[in-house]
Amino acid sequence: MAWVRFRKKDMPGGLWTKCPSCEETIFSKELSENFQVCPKCSHHLTCTVDERVRYTLDEGSFEELYTELKPVDRLDFRDKTSYAEKLEKTAEKVKRLEAMTIGTGTLHGREVVLGVMNFQFLGGSMGVVVGEKVTLAVEIAMERRLPLVLVCASGGARMHEGALSLMQMAKTCAALGRFADAGGLYLAVLTNPTTGGVTASFATMADVIIGEPGALIGFAGPRVIQNTIKQELPEGFQRSEFLLARGQIDRIVSRPQLKDQLFLLMEFLAPTSDEARPVSELLAAASRSTNGHSPTEGAEAAEGAGADDGAKNRLPEESGDEETPKKKRPRKKAKKNGKA
Amino acid sequence: MAERKPDPLQSALDFERPIVELEQKILDLEELAEQTHMDLTNEVRPLKELRDKLLAQIFESLTPWQRVRLARHPLRPITGDYLDLIFEDVVELHGDKLYSDDRAIMTALARLGDERVMLIAHRKGKTTEERLATNWGCAHPEGYRKALQKMKLAEKFGVPLVTLINTPGAYPGIGAEERGQAAAIARNILEMSKLRVPVVSCVIGEGGSGGALGIGVCDRLLMLEYSYYSVISPEGCAAILWKDGEKAEAAATALKITSRDLDALGLIDEVVPEPLGGAHRDRFRTAISLRDRILFNIKELKKLPVDRLVESRYERYRWVGDGDELIRAVREAKERGGRPAPTPPAGGDEADGEGKAEGEGGG
Ligand SMILES: [Zn+2]
Numbered sequence: 001m002a003w004v005r006f007r008k009k010d011m012p013g014g015l016w017t018k019c020p021s022c023e024e025t026i027f028s029k030e031l032s033e034n035f036q037v038c039p040k041c042s043h044h045l046t047c048t049v050d051e052r053v054r055y056t057l058d059e060g061s062f063e064e065l066y067t068e069l070k071p072v073d074r075l076d077f078r079d080k081t082s083y084a085e086k087l088e089k090t091a092e093k094v095k096r097l098e099a100m101t102i103g104t105g106t107l108h109g110r111e112v113v114l115g116v117m118n119f120q121f122l123g124g125s126m127g128v129v130v131g132e133k134v135t136l137a138v139e140i141a142m143e144r145r146l147p148l149v150l151v152c153a154s155g156g157a158r159m160h161e162g163a164l165s166l167m168q169m170a171k172t173c174a175a176l177g178r179f180a181d182a183g184g185l186y187l188a189v190l191t192n193p194t195t196g197g198v199t200a201s202f203a204t205m206a207d208v209i210i211g212e213p214g215a216l217i218g219f220a221g222p223r224v225i226q227n228t229i230k231q232e233l234p235e236g237f238q239r240s241e242f243l244l245a246r247g248q249i250d251r252i253v254s255r256p257q258l259k260d261q262l263f264l265l266m267e268f269l270a271p272t273s274d275e276a277r278p279v280s281e282l283l284a285a286a287s288r289s290t291n292g293h294s295p296t297e298g299a300e301a302a303e304g305a306g307a308d309d310g311a312k313n314r315l316p317e318e319s320g321d322e323e324t325p326k327k328k329r330p331r332k333k334a335k336k337n338g339k340a
Numbered sequence: 341m342a343e344r345k346p347d348p349l350q351s352a353l354d355f356e357r358p359i360v361e362l363e364q365k366i367l368d369l370e371e372l373a374e375q376t377h378m379d380l381t382n383e384v385r386p387l388k389e390l391r392d393k394l395l396a397q398i399f400e401s402l403t404p405w406q407r408v409r410l411a412r413h414p415l416r417p418i419t420g421d422y423l424d425l426i427f428e429d430v431v432e433l434h435g436d437k438l439y440s441d442d443r444a445i446m447t448a449l450a451r452l453g454d455e456r457v458m459l460i461a462h463r464k465g466k467t468t469e470e471r472l473a474t475n476w477g478c479a480h481p482e483g484y485r486k487a488l489q490k491m492k493l494a495e496k497f498g499v500p501l502v503t504l505i506n507t508p509g510a511y512p513g514i515g516a517e518e519r520g521q522a523a524a525i526a527r528n529i530l531e532m533s534k535l536r537v538p539v540v541s542c543v544i545g546e547g548g549s550g551g552a553l554g555i556g557v558c559d560r561l562l563m564l565e566y567s568y569y570s571v572i573s574p575e576g577c578a579a580i581l582w583k584d585g586e587k588a589e590a591a592a593t594a595l596k597i598t599s600r601d602l603d604a605l606g607l608i609d610e611v612v613p614e615p616l617g618g619a620h621r622d623r624f625r626t627a628i629s630l631r632d633r634i635l636f637n638i639k640e641l642k643k644l645p646v647d648r649l650v651e652s653r654y655e656r657y658r659w660v661g662d663g664d665e666l667i668r669a670v671r672e673a674k675e676r677g678g679r680p681a682p683t684p685p686a687g688g689d690e691a692d693g694e695g696k697a698e699g700e701g702g703g
Contacts, residue, residue, distance in 0.1 A: 065678030069669055074605070074661075075596050079581040128661040132670060135658070136678065157549070157571045159581065162595045163607055164661035166549060166571040170557050173526060174533035174657045181534075197571070199522035200510075200550040205530055219522035219550070220512030224576070228512045238517055246518045 019043055035255040044192065044212050044255055049101045052116045052151055056259055058286075062105035062114065066136055070097040071129045075162050083160040086122070094121050099154070100130040102137040104146070108263045108286035110272065113141040115150040117198070125158035126198050131168025134202050138175040138186075147185040147266050152203040155221075156196015169201035176205045185270040187262055190217045190240070190249065208265055209249045210258070211240030217249070351414045355398055355406055359617065362391045395617050402566075405589040407598045408574060410566040411545045415620035417627065418545065419446060419461040419504055425627035427452055427459060433490055439519065442483030444475045444507070445555065447490040452502065453635045458494035460487045460555050461504035464545070477546070478511035481524035484554045488528050491535060500538040500638050503555045508573060510551030525554040532557035533657060536650055538641035540634050542612065543567040543599075559653050560637040561607070563599040564630065565614040569607075570597035607660070609637075 017028045021043035030039070035055050036047040047055065053062045070091070077083040091097050099121035104113050115137045117124045126134075134150065141148035157165040179186060188206030190199075193216035200219055203209075211217055218238040226233055236242045243249045253261045263286075264279050352360040366387050373380040402410070410416070423430060427450040435441040446463045449456070462479065465471035487503075494501050510521055532539065532555075541558035547569030563569060572580075577595055578587035596602070599611045612633050615622035641649060659667055672681070 063679075066670075066673055067680050068673060069666065072663060072665060074663055075594070077594050079590075079594065128663070128666065132662060132666065136670070140678070159572055159577050159595065161661070162571055162597065162605075163569055163602055164605060166553060166569075167607060167657070167660040169526070169550060169553055170529055170533065170657045171660050173530040174557075174654055177530045177534050178654070180530075195522075197550055200525040200554075201529060202526070204520075204523040204526045218517050219510065219525070220517065225512045225514065225517070229514065234514065237514070246520075248518075248520050248523065 017045070020045070037255050042213070042254070044214055046119060046153075046192070047255075048120070049096065049116045049118050053101075053103075053105070053114065055255060056116075056149070056151070056262070057105035057107055057112070057114060058109065062103050064101060064103040065140070066102060066133055067097070069129050069132060071127050071161070073160070074128075074164060075160065077160040077162070086160070090121055094118060096121060098129045098133065099124045099126070100133040102133050102140075104140065104144075107149075107259060107266070108283060109289050110263065110266060110286075111144075111146055112262075112266070113137050113144075113146050113148045115148070117151060117153045119153040119155075119193075122158060122160075123156075124152075124154035124198070125156060125165070126154060126168050126201075127158035127161040127165050128168060130158070131165075131171045134168075134172045135175040138172070138179050138184075141186075142179050142182055142184055145184070147187065147270050148179070149187050149189065149262060150202065150206070151189045151191060152194045152198055153191045154194055154196065154198035154203075156198060166197065169197050172202040173205060176202055180205075180207075185266065187265055189253075189258065189262075191215050193217070195219065195221055207269065208251070210261070211243060211249045211252045212258075213240055213252055213254050215240045217243055348415075353406070353409050353413065355402075356617075359391060359394050359398065362387055362394065366391065392616075399616060399618075403589070403593070404568075404596075404598050404601070405574065405592040407566050408568050408588075408592050410618050411568050413618065413620050414466075416545055417619050417623040418464045418466070418506060420463065420466070421623055422461075422504065422544070422627055422630065423448075423450075425624060426631040430459075433493075434486075436482045436486035436489055438482065438485055440480075440482040442475075442480050442486055443473050444477055444479040444511070445483035445487050447486055449499070452631060452638075455635060455638050456499055457502045457638070458490055458499045459502050459504070460490060462506040462552075462555070464506060475511055477507040478509060479507065479551060479554070480511050480513075480516045481519040481521045484510075484521075484524040484528050487555050488524075488531055491528075491532065495535050495537050498537055500540070500642065501535065501558075502634055502638070503539065503541040503558065505541060505543040505547050505552045505556050505569075506545035506567075507548045507551045508546050509548035510554065522550075525550045528554045529557050533653060534650060536646050538638055538644075538649060539653075540637045540641070542630065542634065543569050544630070547597075548573060557653075557657070559641050559649065559656070560609045562610045562612050562633055562637070563602060563608050564612050564619060564626070565599050566618050567599060568592075568597040569599075569602055570595050605661075 015028055016025050017031050018025050019038040019041060022038060022041035024038060024040045026038065032051060036045040036051060071087055073084040096118060099118045100115060101118065102115040104111060115134060137148060176186065186206045187208050188203055189210045189212065190203055191212045192214065194203055195218050199217060216238050217240060222233055222238060240249065240252045244252055267279055267282060348360050349364065366384055369380050369384050430448050430450045432446060432448040444463060446461050448459045450459045462477045463474045464477040465474045491501060510525060539558040540560045541556045542562040542564065544564050545567050547567060549571050552569060574588040574592040574595060575585050577591040579585045582590065596605065602608045603611055610633060612629055615625050619626040
């Protein structure tokens with residue numbers, strides 16, 4: 001499978017960060033507050049798992065599950081170093097045991113199952129434990145009848161686990177097949193980059209596929225393709241915009257709008273009430289119950305978020321039945337939980 | 341097969357050369373004997389004995405890389421050969437009904453012994469023209485969509501599925517990406533996991549990653565002895581991890597991709613033995629054992645009620661690759677609702693001592 005190499009410059013960290021697109025130097029804290037989106041050119045930088053959780057779910061609502069599952073070097077794989085050693089070092093650096101983090105939390109008050117891939121962990125590659133955790137996420141969503149959101153970032157299947165990795169494509173798709181038959185809602189967010197065995201399995205089997213702006217999404221990596229066909233690749237090849245134009249993804253959503261868009265999709269496809277209520281009302285209700293944390297600005301979904309303050313006053317009659325969706329279960333965070 | 345006779349020395353792999361050279365000598369002697377009516381049995385016999393000894397010696401200790409090269413042998417039987425040798429009453433069905441007819445995957449109704457099957461097979465060629473037409477066995481999305489369309493047809497009419505896998509990988513190209521190569525493969529994988537007919541797959545040569553799995557989710561997975569099945573080509577792996585495509589030999593070993601390796605990992609059901617020296621040295625015998633093993637498995641699977649068939653296929657993949665240790669860890673965590681085990685509030689480290697010790701011993 002294609003396996004995109006991780007580039008250091010994409011990694012957030014340090015006091016200042018240079019935008020890889022426009023080369024503007026940005027105060028890292030400001031960048032993090034701005035969804036890791038360059039304020040100057042709107043380039044979407046890689047964000048950490050903790051940031052992704054913070055950008056996607058209501059503050060403090062995420063409970064990480066299956067934190068203890070860790071990969072095993074079943075092949076006794078070694079290139080220059082051994083895989084076992086590599087795993088240990090990576091886990092130490094990234095502070096997580098695998099490239100996939102799953103758990104439950106609320107999104108504008110709605111309980112969801114969230115999975116976030118970590119490109120910093122061996123290129124977000126899918127080994128057995130990643131496949132297992134995707135499957136567990138699907139199973140939790142199925143058992144508890146919750147929408148499933150998977151945020152993908154991966155170079156593909158993990159070479160160090162050989163054919164065991166390959167088979168995770170079948171494991172995850174089989175689980176999603178059952179979930180789909182049971183009427184479960186699965187939304188996928190494909191971020192930069194999503195390629196190889198992850199794209200060729202669970203990432204593209206969503207009910208709605210959202211691409212982040214400029215994200216590289218494909219089966220084979222661009223270099224592999226170039227080496228095969230020996231010609232120049234078209235402008236913007238395999239980027240979200242390219243895929244959208246060719247009918248391969250449903251929408252492109254910028255990171256600041258993602259939370260609201262996911263909410264909107266859930267309200268359409270897995271609504272909490274029979275009656276179609278204006279999303280602005282739902283968002284307003286949710287924002288009151290979740291400390292008013294609604295970071296959206298601009299665009300379609302923002303209609304709701306922008307109307308927050310005004311809407312508060314318009315919904316006296318809702319106060320009874322909005323208890324259900326807004327109700328936030330205060331939970332203890334798992335050990336490696338996102339710190340806000 | 342008689343009409344084209346490639347020079348055996350030319351297509352011989354380096355480690356086959358001593359054998360092929362001996363065989364040339366034997367042939368020359370036999371020809372001479374025929375022409376001159378001389379009895380050369382005593383000259384020929386020791387050469388034949390030597391050849392058999394050599395064959396046994398060389399094939400006893402093949403490296404994984406040598407096995408990969410056998411899987412790619414220019415004389416290795418491919419789908420076309422098996423169509424000639426074991427499939428009868430073949431009715432090829434073309435096209436994905438959406439875009440095109442990808443010749444890298446052939447789909448046909450056929451009779452195998454006393455079973456009706458839907459055959460879905462990667463196709464490679466033997467001549468340059470054939471290889472071009474079949475794209476060296478590298479399918480485009482339309483190939484996978486064609487396969488899916490025929491699978492659904494087979495499902496509707498209760499026809500068991502036989503898939504023959506032989507691809508270096510799905511085609512990495514502009515059009516393939518534009519038309520959704522990844523999603524086409526993913527869709528096949530998902531749908532195959534639910535098909536309500538028996539599915540028997542066999543890797544007959546190269547099992548190249550997602551391109552192979554795209555027609556390879558099944559109830560029984562067989563591998564011909566000298567085939568390989570891998571998450572990435574050894575060359576591709578070497579280029580990424582060793583930064584050197586030439587290290588393919590080392591990658592082939594590290595990736596554990598031979599039929600023996602996959603058997604040891606518990607990922608396949610059967611290794612179908614090949615004649616000494618590989619399938620290309622006796623394609624007829626290879627074809628017969630392939631047919632017999634496929635038939636046996638279809639018949640076994642047909643005994644199962646459909647619901648159980650589908651359920652056991654699901655179970656097969658649900659825990660695939662996990663290994664006992666991980667399965668135990670998942671089950672234990674499940675009982676705690678996925679939450680971590682209650683450990684004394686020590687700093688930082690997630691894993692308890694027990695888990696750690698097992699982690700290092702895994703294998
Ligand atoms: Zn910028």
